[in-house]
Amino acid sequence: MASTTDVVEAIKLPRHSSIQDYSRYRVVPAKHPWRFVGSVLAAFIIAVTFHSILTNPNWGWDVFAQFFFSEPVLVGLGRTILLTVLASAIGFLLGGTLAFARVSKSPLLSGLSWAYIWFLRSIPLIVLLLVLNNLGYLYATVDVGIPYTGILFAQFNTVEILSPFAVALIGLSLNQAAFSAEIIRGGILSVDHGQHEAAAALGLSRRRQALNIVLPQAMRAILPSGFNEIIGLAKATSMVYVLALPELFYTVQVIYRRNLEVIPLLMVATVWYLIIMSVLSLIQIGIERHFAKGALRNAPEPLLRTILAFTRGGTEASTPKPAPAVGRPASAVKKPMAVPGARSNNVGHIDIHGVSKRFGTLTVLDNVNLSIRPGEVTAILGPSGAGKSTLLRTINHLERADEGFIAIDGELIGYERDGHVLYELKEAAIRRRRSAVGMVFQNFNLFPHLTALENIIEAPVSVQKIPRAEAIDLARDLLARVGLSEKEDAYPRHLSGGQQQRVAIARALALKPRVLLFDEPTSALDPELVGEVLDVIKELATSGTTMVIVTHEVGFAREVADSVVFMENGRVVEVGPPSQLFNAPAHSRTAEFLAKVL
Numbered sequence: 001m002a003s004t005t006d007v008v009e010a011i012k013l014p015r016h017s018s019i020q021d022y023s024r025y026r027v028v029p030a031k032h033p034w035r036f037v038g039s040v041l042a043a044f045i046i047a048v049t050f051h052s053i054l055t056n057p058n059w060g061w062d063v064f065a066q067f068f069f070s071e072p073v074l075v076g077l078g079r080t081i082l083l084t085v086l087a088s089a090i091g092f093l094l095g096g097t098l099a100f101a102r103v104s105k106s107p108l109l110s111g112l113s114w115a116y117i118w119f120l121r122s123i124p125l126i127v128l129l130l131v132l133n134n135l136g137y138l139y140a141t142v143d144v145g146i147p148y149t150g151i152l153f154a155q156f157n158t159v160e161i162l163s164p165f166a167v168a169l170i171g172l173s174l175n176q177a178a179f180s181a182e183i184i185r186g187g188i189l190s191v192d193h194g195q196h197e198a199a200a201a202l203g204l205s206r207r208r209q210a211l212n213i214v215l216p217q218a219m220r221a222i223l224p225s226g227f228n229e230i231i232g233l234a235k236a237t238s239m240v241y242v243l244a245l246p247e248l249f250y251t252v253q254v255i256y257r258r259n260l261e262v263i264p265l266l267m268v269a270t271v272w273y274l275i276i277m278s279v280l281s282l283i284q285i286g287i288e289r290h291f292a293k294g295a296l297r298n299a300p301e302p303l304l305r306t307i308l309a310f311t312r313g314g315t316e317a318s319t320p321k322p323a324p325a326v327g328r329p330a331s332a333v334k335k336p337m338a339v340p341g342a343r344s345n346n347v348g349h350i351d352i353h354g355v356s357k358r359f360g361t362l363t364v365l366d367n368v369n370l371s372i373r374p375g376e377v378t379a380i381l382g383p384s385g386a387g388k389s390t391l392l393r394t395i396n397h398l399e400r401a402d403e404g405f406i407a408i409d410g411e412l413i414g415y416e417r418d419g420h421v422l423y424e425l426k427e428a429a430i431r432r433r434r435s436a437v438g439m440v441f442q443n444f445n446l447f448p449h450l451t452a453l454e455n456i457i458e459a460p461v462s463v464q465k466i467p468r469a470e471a472i473d474l475a476r477d478l479l480a481r482v483g484l485s486e487k488e489d490a491y492p493r494h495l496s497g498g499q500q501q502r503v504a505i506a507r508a509l510a511l512k513p514r515v516l517l518f519d520e521p522t523s524a525l526d527p528e529l530v531g532e533v534l535d536v537i538k539e540l541a542t543s544g545t546t547m548v549i550v551t552h553e554v555g556f557a558r559e560v561a562d563s564v565v566f567m568e569n570g571r572v573v574e575v576g577p578p579s580q581l582f583n584a585p586a587h588s589r590t591a592e593f594l595a596k597v598l
């Protein structure tokens with residue numbers, strides 16, 4: 001422990017030495033007198049409890065010791081653990097499937113899943129176990145074959161194959177699946193919608209979206225109640241005594257009926273259950289920490305290191321590390337901002353032809369026509385609700401146009417053309433095409449559980465099947481270009497808004513898109529961070545990638561845009577070069593709007 005004089009020295013020191021060198025500082029935790037009083041009280045209560053339990057002979061600890069490691073108890077314990085592990089695994093697998101079925105767009109799948117959950121949650125476990133145990137009365141044989149054809153591959157006697165263990169496992173798993181399904185569904189629903197959208201915009205496959213983006217984030221919501229369920233299940237295994245299956249509890253009952261030492265034998269079961277639950281709780285802490293990466297401002301230390309630090313009595317685990325050097329601001333980047341493998345100037349032609357879009361009775365886009373030449377930078381201006389975001393989202397096919405077409409380099413978004421026939425594309429095909437269009441969102445929508453580098457390589461690796469090492473090289477190159485080389489291992493929450501948006505731009509660039517869409521990329525940023533993002537976009541504008549930017553930064557649009565579009569009420573009111581649109585707008589509505597924002 002540090003003495004008081006040490007601490008005073010530590011505080012005095014910096015006055016005489018360099019203030020910048022933070023690594024010399026040692027952090028002394030604050031003192032908490034009330035916490036100390038509470039700890040003493042807790043220690044007292046624990047001591048009294050143990051004293052009473054250990055000194056009262058009626059607990060029969062000698063009998064306890066005799067049976068704790070006895071063979072039948074250990075065999076029963078083994079069965080309990082096996083049942084818990086198998087039923088949790090099967091229950092969560094089936095539950096996961098049910099949860100995804102429940103949130104699926106197919107009403108039949110969703111309905112079936114709902115019915116299963118409703119039914120199995122309604123039946124008491126003990127009833128379910130007894131019904132399964134008596135299944136032989138309902139169906140004498142179990143047939144494997146093709147229904148209604150008379151084709152039979154195998155036939156089993158129900159009573160023979162449904163051993164008590166099988167009944168217990170099936171009953172517990174079916175019951176567990178219904179509850180886990182709802183827990184997993186809760187987790188899926190807890191993931192922010194922007195995350196689904198960002199994953200879809202990158203063209204990730206549905207499987208990849210579910211397994212790599214949604215589930216890892218959902219796990220944070222799933223784990224606490226999930227482990228509650230597993231612990232509940234470990235205890236519920238005691239219910240299978242109704243099947244006369246000698247698991248831990250049944251074994252203990254058999255013994256105390258013979259020797260009448262009820263309390264000591266119940267204690268044998270209790271202590272074993274305590275041990276099982278403690279191990280489960282430790283596993284839970286470990287897994288929760290794993291999935292917490294990126295979710296907390298201060299990442300937790302690995303469990304093992306925390307325990308070691310605790311046993312050493314050291315505080316080193318909590319000593320803050322000196323702040324690393326901050327990444328260079330984008331404005332200091334000297335390299336030209338060419339996109340790696342940049343495309344020549346004749347790709348990225350966007351043709352928007354007669355596009356309309358309605359939400360219910362609201363017409364959000366009304367016969368929009370625009371032609372954007374390859375390599376051109378277009379700024380879209382307009383009041384809130386004008387339909388600017390919807391237009392960008394239709395270009396990316398995150399939203400389907402009700403009328404009209406959008407083509408990129410002659411390839412129609414959402415359709416395969418064969419002569420004059422347009423085949424509407426399926427989701428998977430649309431996702432593959434989407435990698436030609438990069439999108440940067442107002443709220444960044446970085447995947448919070450992945451580092452900056454992992455955010456960038458996700459789509460190149462999983463959509464474009466680029467070897468991981470190559471994708472990492474590309475990502476490092478891109479990070480350097482947005483001035484964030486030092487931040488490749490940082491999680492989004494550890495980055496400033498401006499840095500997050502620069503990572504998001506790098507993520508969009510990693511797919512080498514022909515077209516880049518920006519939806520108010522600086523609107524969520526503090527004013528002093530706007531510049532660093534605009535600088536990155538400015539540099540990109542010279543690279544020959546076609547860009548469409550929805551923005552309220554008029555000065556920026558004037559400087560960077562080749563053409564400016566003014567939208568209102570779902571219509572394009574006016575299009576022109578910035579010099580004309582800003583200095584001499586042709587339309588009175590444009591002039592009114594500019595008067596407000598300039």
Ligand code: ADP
Binds near residue numbers: 359382383387388
């Ligand atoms: P902007 O980006 O120009 O502010 P948006 O394109 O986001 O405007 O929205 C245009 C209009 O469409 C708004 O009135 C908005 O409320 C409406 N809208 C956008 N998305 C939906 C939706 N999914 N369902 C219903 N209305 C929507």
Ligand code: MG
Binds near residue numbers: 388389390519520
């Ligand atoms: Mg918008």
